[in-house]
Amino acid sequence: MLENIFISLVNPYNKEALQTLWQEIKDYYSHKNRKYHNLTHLENLYNELYLCKELIEDWDTVLFALFYHDIIYKSTRNDNEEQSAELAAQRLKEINYPEDKTERCRQMILATKSHLPVSDNDINLFTDADLSILGYNWSKYKQYYQQVREEYSFYPDILYNPGRKKVLKHFLSMSFIYKTDFFRTKYEVNAKENIRKELTKL
Template identity: 50%
Template sequence: MLTDNFSQLFAKNSKDHELANNLWLEIFTKYSDSKRHYHTIDHLEAMISDLKNVKDKVNDWDTLLLAVFFHDIIYKAVSSTNEEDSAKIAKQRLTEAGYPIEKTEKCTRMILATKLHNLSEDNDTNFLIDVDLAILGKNEEEYRKYTEQIREEYNVYPDFIYNSGRKKVIQHLLRMEKIYKTEYFFEKYEKTARTNLVNELQELEN
């Protein structure tokens, strides 16, 4: 499904099929890296599935989709610049593909916004950061699977280091007035997300 989504998206903006195939191969390879357990192709599919429910509220659907595909193209547990590095790759690849400059710039800004998940003046960006955090509001079983996958991605760190960092992430999210910035995702996930985060925080502190 994702292959078709990407092919159709790219075909609207470029006739270079070889470039499209190479780009998709790069994206698929990065998200299929053996060190990834959560930030995988499945994560992209889940994001796009959720976003389809708000497609009529999105101003620039194509650019939002491209931001989804590229937002975690670089993901290393030991790096603090994943978002910046992913945005850089997106800008390079979309420029090579001849994607409009202003849309390319928007895409890179959207990707950078997934670093802190703060409220944006651009509603499409808010949809991206909300759907990136949608897993927080899923049921208990899905949330636990997510936490286990994240822990596996950070398995280079011993528990005392990982737990300290994870607690900071959770506390940052819980301090937000709203985890989800758009009405749709707030209504759908906010309450459950806060319950999941509080429960995880309690486990980490015990």
């Protein structure tokens, strides 16, 4: 599914680069250390965004952000979003994607670092979709946080748990986790219940 979506996305801009760009994405997201931030995450994100497609102004740019937002993901680094955004901008320049849209894509990816509300509704919808897993049923949420733990398996609990608690408490401290009515209605209540439950297990 993802390959067909990507091919349809890139085709109008640069047919020659299709397979090379897709293979690069596939290779990055299929790395053995990717337990959560992988192609399954991209599929889930696409499904969430497709359900609110009519609310999105620039569908192509949102899709490019989807494919590139976690392309660089190393759990030992704290600049993954910046690195991913720069690689996205580089690849979009190579296929002659419009400069203003490329910059919007870059900002969309950078926004996944803080998930704070911004004036651009497409960005808010994108970052909300990226957090949609927080509001899923408990079994899917549990699988998600276990996969994230595996990505940080080189850290012992004594180091990992405080950091994870800080992230979870940050979400709970927010008036709303989700910035858009669409995702807030779907997932806000359940997300906070899931986070509180996970905190009791750390």
